[in-house]
Amino acid sequence: MRCPYCGGDDTQVKDSRPTEDNTAIRRRRVCQTCGGRFTTFERVQLRELTVIKRNGRRVPFDREKLMRSVLIATRKRPVEPERIERMVSGLVRQLESSGESDVVAEDIGHLVMEGLKTLDDVAYVRFASVYKNFREAKDFEALLDELSDADVDPLMMPPRT
Incomplete structure (x- = not known):
């Protein structure tokens, strides 16, 4: 070393x-x-992963880059570092055990968003705004509507007329 x-x-x-x-x-x-x-x-590294970017470029998977992006999303939020580490380790294990050496960057982004949704809503919105390249306030509104709809129990919703 x-x-x-x-x-x-x-x-x-x-x-x-x-x-x-x-x-x-x-x-x-x-x-x-x-x-x-x-x-x-x-x-432990089960396999070498290659990330296929949106522009078609292929780069080696970097666990530290993934960790940095999650840490940026959770900055100044009440999320324990151990929970972040467990989430990132779980994502990496999931990617490595998928059987594929090539991973599409978009798939990694979706996995991170799902993980952040369970950790912290604000971190989820922060990450999504960068990942989905939000340009206007209505982009945030749509995501927040989606997030609040997911939190509502469908059995408790009033009937639609």
Whole structure:
């Protein structure tokens, strides 16, 4: 493992332990060259995934990019980091176990939106506004109507006349 401070490749593991949800191993490392300390995480990867973008470009799947986008959507919201980590880990596991190496970016976006809908409505709307490229206020209104309709129990709705 290369040191993020000096670039040296002689690092030593000082401590290893599983993360709270047991989906990764957390390793504390120290660089033998500069003495810098840093943490790495090791996760199981079932398969290499390739994302097919809207323009047809193919890029390697990046779990950290997915995590950053979810963190941006949930910024300053009362959502525990553990719940976000579990959601992202579940999405990645779902993608890796699908049997396909190529994943359409739109499918990832839909999975993230479904996950965020269960975590936090505001985060869901934030993500959807970027993902669906909202241009006008009516785009928000339509999404909020859809969200509020989903929250209403159909058995409790008054009959339509």
